[in-house]
Every structure is written in structure tokens, then in C-alpha cells.
Amino acid sequence: xxxxxxxxxxxxxxxxxxxxxxxxxxxxxxxxxxxxxxxxxxxxxxxxxxxxxxxxxxxxxxxxxxxxxxxxxxxxxxxxxxxxxxxxxxxxxxxxxxxxxxxxxxxxxxxxxxxxxxxxxxxxxxxxxxxxxxxxxxxxxxxxxxxxxxxxxxxxxxxxxxxxxxxxxxxxxxxxxxxxxxxxxxxxxxxxxxxxxxxxxxxxxxxxxxxxxxxxxxxxxxxxxxxxxxxxxxxxxxxxxxxxxxxxxxxxxxxxxxxxxxxxxxxxxxxxxxxxxxxxxxxxxxxxxxxxxxxxxxxxxxxxxxxxxxxxxxxxxxxxxxxxxxxxxxxxxxxxxxxxxxxxxxxxxxxxxxxxxxxxxxxxxxxxxxxxxxxxxxxxxxxxxxxxxxxxxxxxxxxxxxxxxxxxxxxxxxxxxxxxxxxxxxxxxxxxxxxxxxxxxxxxxxxxxxxxxxxxxxxxxxxxxxxxxxxxxxxxxxxxxxxxxxxxxxxxxxxxxxxxxxxxxxxxxxxxxxxxxxxxxxxxxxxxxxxxxxxxxxxxxxxxxxxxxxxxxxxxxxxxxxxxxxxxxxxxxxxxxxxxxxxxxxxxxxxxxxxxxxxxxxxxxxxxxxxxxxxxxxxxxxxxxxxxxxxxxxxxxxxxxxxxxxxxxxxxxxxxxxxxxxxxxxxxxxxxxxxxxxxxxxxxxxxxxxxxxxxxxxxxxxxxxxxxxxxxxxxxxxxxxxxxxxxxxxxxxxxxxxxxxxxxxxxxxxxxxxxxxxxxxxxxxxxxxxxxxxxxxxxxxxxxxxxxxxxxxxxxxxxxxxxxxxxxxxxxxxxxxxxxxxxxxxxxxxxxxxxxxxxxxxxxxxxxxxxxxxxxxxxxxxxxxx
Numbered sequence: 001x002x003x004x005x006x007x008x009x010x011x012x013x014x015x016x017x018x019x020x021x022x023x024x025x026x027x028x029x030x031x032x033x034x035x036x037x038x039x040x041x042x043x044x045x046x047x048x049x050x051x052x053x054x055x056x057x058x059x060x061x062x063x064x065x066x067x068x069x070x071x072x073x074x075x076x077x078x079x080x081x082x083x084x085x086x087x088x089x090x091x092x093x094x095x096x097x098x099x100x101x102x103x104x105x106x107x108x109x110x111x112x113x114x115x116x117x118x119x120x121x122x123x124x125x126x127x128x129x130x131x132x133x134x135x136x137x138x139x140x141x142x143x144x145x146x147x148x149x150x151x152x153x154x155x156x157x158x159x160x161x162x163x164x165x166x167x168x169x170x171x172x173x174x175x176x177x178x179x180x181x182x183x184x185x186x187x188x189x190x191x192x193x194x195x196x197x198x199x200x201x202x203x204x205x206x207x208x209x210x211x212x213x214x215x216x217x218x219x220x221x222x223x224x225x226x227x228x229x230x231x232x233x234x235x236x237x238x239x240x241x242x243x244x245x246x247x248x249x250x251x252x253x254x255x256x257x258x259x260x261x262x263x264x265x266x267x268x269x270x271x272x273x274x275x276x277x278x279x280x281x282x283x284x285x286x287x288x289x290x291x292x293x294x295x296x297x298x299x300x301x302x303x304x305x306x307x308x309x310x311x312x313x314x315x316x317x318x319x320x321x322x323x324x325x326x327x328x329x330x331x332x333x334x335x336x337x338x339x340x341x342x343x344x345x346x347x348x349x350x351x352x353x354x355x356x357x358x359x360x361x362x363x364x365x366x367x368x369x370x371x372x373x374x375x376x377x378x379x380x381x382x383x384x385x386x387x388x389x390x391x392x393x394x395x396x397x398x399x400x401x402x403x404x405x406x407x408x409x410x411x412x413x414x415x416x417x418x419x420x421x422x423x424x425x426x427x428x429x430x431x432x433x434x435x436x437x438x439x440x441x442x443x444x445x446x447x448x449x450x451x452x453x454x455x456x457x458x459x460x461x462x463x464x465x466x467x468x469x470x471x472x473x474x475x476x477x478x479x480x481x482x483x484x485x486x487x488x489x490x491x492x493x494x495x496x497x498x499x500x501x502x503x504x505x506x507x508x509x510x511x512x513x514x515x516x517x518x519x520x521x522x523x524x525x526x527x528x529x530x531x532x533x534x535x536x537x538x539x540x541x542x543x544x545x546x547x548x549x550x551x552x553x554x555x556x557x558x559x560x561x562x563x564x565x566x567x568x569x570x571x572x573x574x575x576x577x578x579x580x581x582x583x584x585x586x587x588x589x590x591x592x593x594x595x596x597x598x599x600x601x602x603x604x605x606x607x608x609x610x611x612x613x614x615x616x617x618x619x620x621x622x623x624x625x626x627x628x629x630x631x632x633x634x635x636x637x638x639x640x641x642x643x644x645x646x647x648x649x650x651x652x653x654x655x656x657x658x659x660x661x662x663x664x665x666x667x668x669x670x671x672x673x674x675x676x677x678x679x680x681x682x683x684x685x686x687x688x689x690x691x692x693x694x695x696x697x698x699x700x701x702x703x704x705x706x707x708x709x710x711x712x713x714x715x716x717x718x719x720x721x722x723x724x725x726x727x728x729x730x731x732x733x734x735x736x737x738x739x740x741x742x743x744x745x746x747x748x749x750x751x752x753x754x755x756x757x758x759x760x761x762x763x764x765x766x767x768x769x770x771x772x773x774x775x776x777x778x779x780x781x782x783x784x785x786x787x788x789x790x791x792x793x794x795x796x797x798x799x800x801x802x803x804x805x806x807x808x809x810x811x812x813x814x815x816x817x818x819x820x821x822x823x824x825x826x827x828x829x830x831x832x833x834x835x836x837x838x839x840x841x842x843x844x845x846x847x848x849x850x851x852x853x854x855x856x857x858x859x860x861x862x863x864x865x866x
Contacts (some may be wrong), residue, residue, distance in 0.1 A: 038174030040139030113146030197228030
């Protein structure tokens, strides 16, 4: 291969690719495309071939490249080529590649000089190339020949612009030295898409074919028509050399000899020739790679940081080392204990912000669910009064009692206290469920060792179940203790004297009147569709009222409902609804809101419903009791008591209410303490002090610490990824230090292009000459040598030419060639103007209207790379 610079870059890029492949990612270097633009037979294909270092493109006179060739170079250990249109065939002989390009071109465009914008896609796999895309484009031509359409110039320009407009493409503007540079359509098109000249390199070919006595020194020294990146001269092989199979290395030696021996170029021979062009292009590739390195480095560093924590866990563990196993077992059991305690006691670090967990949920059971359960089983007034009257009558027996019996009070109180057992045991069950869930969450970190996780869960859960029995026994004992002695001397007990005078309503305790108990969103669920349907409001519950607003700003109040005589009842969830509902109604059968006897309030979860119910309890709104009265009970309700019995019932009713309130208060206080002591704290102590011993007795250490296959694979992948990331970062560091970026050349005076192009917005700065000399005779084949500071050089008339519409009358047919950029059309819709001096028989070059424009053959093939 002839491109040594590319071969030096290959190892660097391969290192990067390998480093990224090892971490399972692709390294998107996105190296720039290199496109050659120039007139017909300017030597574009030869320049491209020299860059690759292979002889495989069609050659000849006239228009040879008639379809764009998209050449993808792909690094591979073996060398071969394949075409998109015949993927199954691999070409190892590059002469066959040339023949296939010619055959494929003829298949679509015919054999009579036709062109097509449908590209030929060729992939060359080689160990001597970078992953690059090179584009060989048809030469710019002006006069249609053969089967070419009348607007051939417009079509070729559109085709070229499609490829060179991309910001990621480097443009090689190829101009033959035996043509006036001012007529270079390649330079003009490059300027249109790259006005700053950052990605345009001028290439001068055929320096060996200039007329004797002329040279391109001023052009190559960037004096005549300066470009930001300057010009590079190359000498390609002649058709005779190609036909004689002269290889590229011999051609490069001949080119070197030419520049060293030519008096006009020997002083800049080191900046001329194909090797220097390769060096410049390779430096552009190096610059591009270096520009992408910071982004790649930051991406890798962020990945490395995210892995650090996980890798830290694996660093201290070796599967076969018993010491490591023991240490890991101790660390994991200790960490399990710490996690369990943090979840129960609460912690500032690693706070779960998505849901309540552990201790917070148990706290909710203690102070919301349990009080609510106690109130829910609160006695019904009618039932209670009936029971008291039966108790008084049964105690008196056949006698008529004059005094209120103590035994009736004790019997009713004991019956109410026994009812406390059910909510208390239910509270224990709820706490146990939360504890087991917490254990399960804490053992997630032991997932690396399935047997250890399973045993830990089993041992701790078994212990919790053991403590469940003891806790329930203790709670039943508490209730039995309350039953064993009715303390009527309790300081909060009202006593017989006060019970007779006490008014039940006056005893109803309420919170501070204006205290806000709760705020939150609720949906009123039972508003008919005709009146707007279900709608969400912002509710504010105080000790005296329930208000709802349009939104949480609480500016637009919709309604305020007093809490007097309100109660709560459960409502079944609707068939199509996923919300949980409860209702508020008035016990006196009045409308609660507008014409509604009850308002149904909906929440997203049952937990929200329970929480709202607990809040209503604090405000004095109690749940409705289940009506299980039978017909006999209904008949009994009609029974009317004598006034003395009514007074006795009222007295005992007040006493029972006072004493049950004392018991409830005591139980609400003792229940959390009992559960905490006998179950939660005991479980924490068990995990810290005894769990390890139970684990050792349940199985041997090696079986406990046996990794799961998935975990072993994950650990290996994690460590491999970690080391691969470090390696990739070190490779990026090596590339940064072993390569050098070349700064962008400073801007040059490019007004020569702006003045003649007529398409750039900036005004022309070069003053027009008052007197226009006649056109240069056609015999002159190159720029006239001379000092670069002459205001109007030999090609000067072209710079001062007015725009096409006002160009003066007939000139000879060659005069158009002196006009560098006026001849080709600037805009697709602008017709090209030809001087009237065209000989008869030559077809007009004015493009017809777009709908009637002749089209070229466009086969139904993909025009983009696969």
C-alpha cells in the first residue's frame, strides 16, 4: 500500500475500537468523508486512488466516472472487496473490481456517456486502511454529449452538492494545471458549501503537461487565488503509464523526481506530491480523532465512576478463598443487621422517597390503623342502652331495684373490654407482615448467594413467628389484667355523682376549633355527568368543618361542610374504577352537599382511604356501625322503660363511656410499647447477636457462600468492564500524547471568489477596473507568471466581468472559458447563458422547465449505504 500515514493511524484507531469492543460498545469516531470535486478528466479518480494506494478505478479520456462511487474502506485482517449490488461475491483481484465498476455503470447508464445519480457502493476490506468513506464524483461538464440530458451541468452540480454539503466531508477541489485556475468550477462549488475554507484543499494535477515556459508556481505558493488550506501539486500517471501497468510506487518515485528537478517547484518539493497530500489528509483525520477524544473520555469516566461502588464489593472477594468467604459472610450478616435497624429506626442516608417502608409503615399501624380499628368496634348506642337495661333487670331479678347496681356497670364494662382483643391481635398481625417484608427487602443485598439469602430469611422469619405467639399472649394478658379489676378510683373516672349530672354531648371532645387536621386531593365520585361528573378537589379538614377548593392555592372555595352529625361509611369500589371510595353522610338524613344525601370521596389507594378515615376520627367523625339488629331487636326498641330505669341506664351509660375511654387510652399507649419490646427490639437483638450462630449451625460455610451462576457471571463482567474502561482511558491518554493537532490555518483574502461568484452576501471589496482589456487568446494554457501584487493578473478580465444578464454581446466561443464562475449556472432555476457565437448544430444549453426536463436512468436500487 502507498499511504504510510494512514497505516500509522490504523494502530491507534484499532486500539480504541478494541477497547470499546471489550466493554460492549461501539466507538463512534465518525471519520470524515473525503470527496473529490473537479472538471471532467481533471484526475480526480487518480488522486483518490493514490490516497488508498490501490489501482482499481476506471480510467480513460472523456467522461469515465458517470455514477458516484461511494467507497467504504473497512479495516480487516484479510483484503478483499464487495459491492452492495452483489454482496455474495468477494473480489480479491482489483482488476476485476474495475471491470465490475465499469459493467455496473453501463448497466444503469448505458454505454453512450449517460450519467446517473444512483451511487455504486463498494466496500474494500484491508489491513492497510482506516474506516473511511471516499467519494469519487463525476466530473463537472457543460456540453451534453451522447445520451446525456440537456441540463447535464445542473444535474452533475446537484449530485456533487448532495455529497460535499455535509459538514463531515473534506473537499479535494481538483483543478488541472493546464487550465486557467480562475475557471475552476471545483473551487467555486467548494466555496459555496464551505465559505470559511476550513475543509477545502486545493489539488493541482497535470503539472507535467503545462506548456513549456509556463508553470503554476504562483498558484502553488497560494499567491494567485489564495485558499485557506492552500494548494498541493500532484503528478498522476498518464494513460500510457496505466496501460503499461506502471505501479503506484514507481509513479510516486517519478513524481518526487519531477518536483525535485523542476526549477519552479524544487524549493517547495517537500510540500508537493501525493505523499504530502496523504500527510495533510491523514493529519485532518488525526485532528478529527483528537477532537472526539474529550467526549469519549468524559463518557468513559462517567461509566467508570458509576461502576466504582459495585466493583468495590467484588474486589474483596475470591470464590475459592475460605478466608475471603468468612470475611464476606461476616460483612454481609453485619450489613443485614445494620440495614434492618435503619429501616426500622429510620436513617438519613439512603432514604426511600417513593414509598413508606419499615418503621414508617409500622408507625402508621400504631397511630392510624389501630386507633381506627378501636373506634370502628365502638358500641352502638341503642344496643348498649338495651344491654344495660337487661343487666339491671337481671341483677334485680324479681325485685324492683331502688338503686343503680354496681354489678351492671362491671358486666357491661367487661363485655366492652373483651371486644378489644380482636383489634389488638389484628394490629400484631399487621406489624408482623411489615417486619417480614422488611426482612425480605434487607436480604436483597444477599442475592449474590442464594443459599445464604434463603437461610437468613428462614431463620429470621421463624424467630419473628416465635415472638408472635409471645407478643399475642402478652397482649391478651394485658386485656385480662384490665378485666381482673375495675378501678373505679381512677383519677380520670367520673364517679357516680358526676355520672348522673353529666351530659353526653358536653363530654364529646373536639380538637382546637380552627386546627387544620389534614389537606390533600380527593375526588368527589358521585356527581352526575349532567352536573359535571367526577372531579378532583383540594380538601381541607379542620376540627369543625370539611372544605374543598379548586386547587391547592385555596383561593377559590367550592363548599364548606360542618362536621356536626356526620359519619363515615365504606363504599364498594366501582366495576370500571380503580379508585378506593368512602362516603360521608348525615345521621339526621339531611342532604350533605346540594341534593346529595352522601358524598363519595375517592382515593388512589386503600392506604390513603385508611389515612383519611383516621384523620376524620381526630376531627370527631366516626365510622357507621354495622346494623345487624334482627326483628326481635327491633321490637325491643319499641319497649318503653319506666323513668327510674331510664335514669339508672343513663347513669351506667355515662360510667361505661368514661371507663372504656380510660381503657382505650391505656391500650393505645401500651400496645405499641408491648409490640416494640417483645417483637421488634427482640428481633433486632436476635439479628445482631444470634443470627450468625444459627447460620453456622444450619449449613457449612462453603455451601452458604456458594455464588449463583448469574452472580458469578455478573461479577466477572463487572470486573472485566471496569478494567476495560481503565484500559480505554489509558489508550485515549496515549493517543492524546502520541498525536499532535495542527491548528487551523488563518483566513486568507478570498474576495476573488466572492467577487466572481455573485452568490455570497458580502459586498465586493475589490475595486473594478475602469478599462477592461480584451479577452486572453486561447493559446495561453496557464496563468501568466509574474509578481502577485499586480492588481489585475493575466486572468483579470474574468474578475471584473459583470453579472450574466448584463454581459455585452458576441465574443468568440472561447471567451466563455475566461470567465471563471459565470459560465456554470449558479442556481438550479437560473438558465445558463451562452454567447450568440456558438456554431450551428450545437444544441442549446439552456435547461428546460423542471417538469419537462429529460431524466436520466434511475434504477430502483438503494442510493444510500446499507
